[in-house]
Amino acid sequence: MWINMGPQHPMTHGLWNLRVKIEGEIVKEIDPEMGFLHRGIEKISEDRHYNEVITLMDRTCYVAGIAWEHLYIQAAEQALHVTPPARALWIRVLCEEMQRIASHVMWYAAFVQDLGLMSPFLYGMRDRDLLLDHFQSFTGGRLTYEYMRVGGVRNDLPPGTTDRMRKTLDWLMDRFVEYDRLCMGSEIFRKRCDDLGVLKANDCIAYGVTGPMLRSAGVRRDLRKDRPYAIYDQVDFDMAIADSADVTGRYLVRMEEMRQSVRILRQVVDWLDKHPGPVMAPNLPRWLGAPYAPVGREGYLLKRNYPKGVGLSAIEEPHGEANAYVVNEGGEHPYRVKFRSPVYVNLSAAHKYLVGYHVADIPPIMGSVDVCVGEVDR
Amino acid sequence: MAASTEPKEGPNAAFLIVKPMATAARQFVKSLVRPSTIVYPFERLEDPSFREEVKVESGHPIGVGPIWDNYRGVHALNIATCISCNLCAFSCPDLCIEMVTVPGGDPKHPKKCPQIDYGKCSYCGFCSDACPEGCLSMTTRYELSTPNRSEMIYSPQKLHEVFERKLPMNPIRLERPENEDAIRLDAPLCIGCNACSRDCPTSCITMVDTPKPTAKPGEKLPRRIWKEPVINDSDCVRCGTCISVCPKECLFWGTHP
Numbered sequence: 001m002w003i004n005m006g007p008q009h010p011m012t013h014g015l016w017n018l019r020v021k022i023e024g025e026i027v028k029e030i031d032p033e034m035g036f037l038h039r040g041i042e043k044i045s046e047d048r049h050y051n052e053v054i055t056l057m058d059r060t061c062y063v064a065g066i067a068w069e070h071l072y073i074q075a076a077e078q079a080l081h082v083t084p085p086a087r088a089l090w091i092r093v094l095c096e097e098m099q100r101i102a103s104h105v106m107w108y109a110a111f112v113q114d115l116g117l118m119s120p121f122l123y124g125m126r127d128r129d130l131l132l133d134h135f136q137s138f139t140g141g142r143l144t145y146e147y148m149r150v151g152g153v154r155n156d157l158p159p160g161t162t163d164r165m166r167k168t169l170d171w172l173m174d175r176f177v178e179y180d181r182l183c184m185g186s187e188i189f190r191k192r193c194d195d196l197g198v199l200k201a202n203d204c205i206a207y208g209v210t211g212p213m214l215r216s217a218g219v220r221r222d223l224r225k226d227r228p229y230a231i232y233d234q235v236d237f238d239m240a241i242a243d244s245a246d247v248t249g250r251y252l253v254r255m256e257e258m259r260q261s262v263r264i265l266r267q268v269v270d271w272l273d274k275h276p277g278p279v280m281a282p283n284l285p286r287w288l289g290a291p292y293a294p295v296g297r298e299g300y301l302l303k304r305n306y307p308k309g310v311g312l313s314a315i316e317e318p319h320g321e322a323n324a325y326v327v328n329e330g331g332e333h334p335y336r337v338k339f340r341s342p343v344y345v346n347l348s349a350a351h352k353y354l355v356g357y358h359v360a361d362i363p364p365i366m367g368s369v370d371v372c373v374g375e376v377d378r
Numbered sequence: 379m380a381a382s383t384e385p386k387e388g389p390n391a392a393f394l395i396v397k398p399m400a401t402a403a404r405q406f407v408k409s410l411v412r413p414s415t416i417v418y419p420f421e422r423l424e425d426p427s428f429r430e431e432v433k434v435e436s437g438h439p440i441g442v443g444p445i446w447d448n449y450r451g452v453h454a455l456n457i458a459t460c461i462s463c464n465l466c467a468f469s470c471p472d473l474c475i476e477m478v479t480v481p482g483g484d485p486k487h488p489k490k491c492p493q494i495d496y497g498k499c500s501y502c503g504f505c506s507d508a509c510p511e512g513c514l515s516m517t518t519r520y521e522l523s524t525p526n527r528s529e530m531i532y533s534p535q536k537l538h539e540v541f542e543r544k545l546p547m548n549p550i551r552l553e554r555p556e557n558e559d560a561i562r563l564d565a566p567l568c569i570g571c572n573a574c575s576r577d578c579p580t581s582c583i584t585m586v587d588t589p590k591p592t593a594k595p596g597e598k599l600p601r602r603i604w605k606e607p608v609i610n611d612s613d614c615v616r617c618g619t620c621i622s623v624c625p626k627e628c629l630f631w632g633t634h635p
Contacts, residue, residue, distance in 0.1 A: 051504075052471040055471050055500050119405070123405065136448060137448055138448070139448075140449060140503060140516070144500065144501065146450075146503060178401050181397050182402070185398055188395065
């Protein structure tokens with residue numbers, strides 16, 4: 001019997017449909033249907049100024065908006081031959097790691113609620129808000145930040161941010177202990193999640209699965225370590241690895257990643273305290289700045305004069321490896337923008353980790369994948 | 379660091395269930411003192427008395443305080459200082475800003491101020507970044523719900539009402555770069571039509587007479603008014619209005635003088 005889990009289903013965490021063929025209680029076949037949230041972001045980007053694409057990036061993944069801003073802006077800067085100042089790079093890493101914690105805490109809240117536990121959901125949502133408060137203090141937004149610009153970031157951190165950040169990080173470290181007590185300390189949680197949704201390392205590699213799912217299978221692969229971008233080669237942190245390849249393993253990897261993110265953030269705020277400086281690259285072309293005044297005949301000159309280029313960036317997004325490809329053929333708009341979404345790939349291997357388990361196991365398994373449909377469909 | 383899984387069967391299953399229960403109980407006691415949530419609409423983040431009441435220790439490290447002022451909410455428009463330069467509408471990625479006529483301008487040169495459709499607005503803040511006079515800025519106002527879709531369109535007067543409520547405004551403003559590009563004139567193309575000077579929102583363009591050259595035998599002088607625009611760079615806000623109205627494309631963006 002085929003049943004539809006979705007498009008409106010508490011398991012989906014978004015808008016997609018998981019068609020499941022069952023025999024009794026056992027899943028025999030699955031068919032994920034995606035595309036309900038397709039907004040054509042790649043195509044719209046071709047009609048936007050380089051900076052205006054940022055507004056779309058925040059809506060690509062609505063729990064990790066600033067990570068996607070970082071991804072796009074790296075590719076755009078490479079295509080436009082712009083080098084941002086060092087302080088901007090550190091602020092970007094600050095944003096990305098804060099976003100990683102926020103995204104993982106959000107995942108924790110949603111995943112644990114899939115298991116039927118209500119209190120951890122409330123704790124997770126409460127603690128995520130603290131990070132959103134920080135984001136609001138320097139970007140002005142809580143979900144759609146619109147913070148990064150080609151050549152740097154919009155504004156510097158307001159005074160006192162680093163001190164408040166240290167306070168929050170201490171507070172969060174205590175909460176992580178609490179999370180572990182609630183989940184790993186619970187026999188019910190362990191019985192539910194151990195040996196569930198197993199995706200072995202060779203399957204992960206064959207399907208291109210990345211992120212915490214891959215690391216939970218024991219594969220040492222983290223772009224921040226393997227191909228350090230921004231300033232990740234200057235901070236000290238460890239890769240989070242588990243070996244069980246199941247739902248518990250993914251939980252452990254994400255929990256460890258949050259602790260490592262706190263470790264990175266402590267180094268970043270120390271650096272930012274010691275190194276004041278500009279956050280925007282000097283001597284940017286006028287048409288790359290924020291007020292897009294009419295260009296007049298410069299529009300024609302732009303196409304001829306500005307050097308063309310291609311930008312390719314890859315970052316370790318909270319869900320996995322995301323890539324962006326930006327083609328600059330001259331002019332004010334990118335000629336082509338292309339994204340690789342990690343969750344799209346992770347979902348397409350779903351039959352490997354769903355078939356053979358019970359129907360009641362689908363919510364925890366899909367919860368452990370951390371689906372964000374905004375970036376799947378783009 | 380490798381986070382290895384612990385043994386699956388704990389030594390004392392009853393104890394393992396007690397652990398999460400004790401954690402939840404501790405949170406419950408904490409919440410009796412002061413809940414983590416804000417009891418909206420009886421408490422509001424922008425309310426100064428509420429800001430003082432909630433202390434850092436109660437689960438809000440920074441959630442309240444002057445930092446809240448950076449929030450990008452509904453715009454405030456000061457009609458009196460708006461110069462109708464059109465930059466906000468031009469920089470809007472959602473095309474939700476329309477310049478509409480407001481009373482106060484002279485009939486030949488009507489004053490136009492932004493009207494914002496909040497059904498489309500994405501609150502990106504590019505318009506307030508672009509505003510050269512600082513008359514359009516984003517406030518902490520966030521209550522927008524309405525049963526009527528047409529009420530989502532805020533006229534300049536309605537945006538001015540938001541301004542008059544003196545809400546905290548986003549204090550972080552973009553600084554314009556020092557060596558900003560300026561508008562330059564390609565003199566041989568100019569026909570002296572006065573369009574740029576007429577439409578300049580800051581009146582920084584003046585038309586000055588240019589000497590009419592004497593025609594050589596057999597040569598025909600171009601048919602034009604013998605005047606040329608002179609741009610006062612210190613007053614110019616770089617809105618590009620002159621460039622867009624110039625019929626001969628003789629004005630262009632050049633390097634800083």
